[in-house]
Amino acid sequence: MWIKHVGRDGSIAEHDAEADIWRNDVAQRFHLQAGDLLLSEVVTGRPKAALVQEADLPAAAAGSVYVLRPRRVLPPEHTRLILAFLRSERVARLAYGDFGRSRIRRTDLAPLKLPEPDEALATALNELESAGRRMSRWSAEATALAGSVFETEQSLDEARRSIIAAGQLIRLRAEAAGELDDPDHTVRTRFPYPVALRLREAEARRSTGDLEPAYRAILEAAETLLAYAALVAGALARDAAIDLSSMALLQRKLAGAAGGPGLGEWTAILQEVAGAKKRRGLNPDHPLHELADLVPEGEAQQARSRLAARRNDAAHGRMPDAVDLPQALEEASHDLSLLVSRARFLADLPLIHVTSVAWDVFRRDASISYRRLMGDHPVVPTSFMNYPSSAVEPGSLYLVGRDHHLYLLRPFLTCEVCETCRAWSTFHGDKVKGQLVQKSLEHGHNYSYKADVEVLRQTGLM
Structure with missing residues (x-):
């Protein structure tokens, strides 16, 4: 050889x-x-x-x-x-x-x-190689199909019809692959549901030319993105026995008589997990490492600060006037796009809703049915997987790490059908007029907290 x-x-x-x-x-x-x-x-x-x-x-x-x-x-x-x-x-x-x-x-x-040996890196390389081989096969199919036009005695009209029919799947593949270069498409189809829905609404509002609703939708989408990331970071930190002092800010908000958490609390959590010292000892592929890079020092942090200032102004009635609003909308949209680009890793960390768990004592694994809540719609088919642990809760939300480990998000994030809009939604604890409520990330609807308050105390949220 x-x-x-x-x-x-x-x-x-x-x-x-x-x-x-x-x-x-x-x-x-x-x-x-x-x-x-x-x-x-x-x-x-x-x-x-x-x-x-x-x-x-x-x-x-x-x-x-x-x-x-x-x-x-x-x-x-x-x-x-x-x-x-x-x-x-x-x-x-x-x-x-x-x-x-x-x-x-x-x-x-x-x-x-x-x-x-590095299983995560090897898996990533294998996925790249598999993707390359698949695209090579598609390219070969397209080349072979194009070369077959004049291999038979059929007329040009017949050849055209056969090529159009036979090439439909190839064209659809190319179109679907091309859409992945569009950041908005990635968000609509691959981001966690609460974030994807808010970003989709901002995109749709902006396309109508109705400036004020579009501006507000952009600010709400930014807050939802940071809230989701911070709540997930809090759940992951607790799972890893990492003490976050920023959680005390969240605790005071939920325990006090004033309003609930906002951008300030979400940002504090993300900034604290960004410190390398907090993440020392975690596996290299632990999701907290990627969450730590969401709002680093520099351009992304400046974009977050500008969006936070705009959100605060809007909440206190200080909206841009009709003359300044077009420019403000453009600048806010640019800042949101920057944060979304930093959050692309979320597409590889699925949010799932576990619907049932069956533990097999002899096989020592669990058969899990779940819904994969990625993209801007909550109506998704049920999927199945085996998992080597019985410590999985039916009805709870989990984050799936790159190593396929399931990270429990309760009580930081819970889920149910919203009492206000009757849509399936995700919720976090909030405070309104001194009352503990649960607030929907997707729509902002809130009502009395339905989950176990004692669990909030056990996890340091109250």
Whole structure:
């Protein structure tokens, strides 16, 4: 097997009985084994690297190919990580010689430290590779379809009709993929429901040209985004036994006789979790790390401050007048877009509503039915998954981490059918005229708190 048989994508060419060199005098120690890693000695651009599998055997490496044999069988995730490293610029820099004849010396490979297992990173790489392969298949389908127009004796009219019919799915794929470049589409379909609905309303209001409702919708969407992020951060911090002093501000608001929490309290929570010291010791893929980057120092923080000032002015009757309103709307929309761009990670942290849990004592896992509340509509199909813990509550909201761990959001966020509008909604604790209420993130409707107040006390919210 020569280096020409190894593709830059990690593929190994299939056997060719006519073109390949076949010998029966190769010593056994030179025979490749399934699990061996091949690395190109000659480097043009980046090194080639591939995994030998059973389908590639029998074979032996020849000419400018290094064979790296693991001392033990590696999990697929770890293998993918090592292959990505071997193809990296870091390994390419080991090569010496002129361009086109650069080589990696065996002595330079010996001290090279391969990456340790990292399931989250390996999974992310695998998802990227899978996406790349899928798009390559789609591209090949489109090319083959376009090339088939004149392969039959059909007329041009018949060819046009057949191409339109056969190419419909390909066109729809391309259109759907293209929509993902539109931030508004990502929000509508991939953001958590409370945030997505508020942002969709702001988008719709603005499209009508009715400036004052659009301006208010933008400010409400900004507050909902920050409130959702802060409430999730509070739940995650409690789960990780992280003490947040900013929670005392929230507690005083809910325990006092004045109004409930607002942008000031939500911002304080997010700013506190942004401190690296609070998150020390958490796994690298813990959701709190991403929430910490939502409003960092700089442009995003300035945008948040401007939106908070506008929200405060609007709440106290200090709306921009008819002359200033168009410019104020444009500036507020720009600031909101900046925050939304910082919050894109929310699309990868699903909000789910668990509807039932069945624990299997013998299998030691739970069968969970749930609704995935991502996008701007709460009517979604029920999905199912297995989970290795019985500590999951039916009826509660959970955040799904990148490692598929379920993080309980109760009592920071609860859910039920709203008594005011009869729409399924998410709620957080609030205070109105000295009375404890629950307030909908989606519509702002509020009424007497229905959940267990004692749980608020146990979690430090009261």
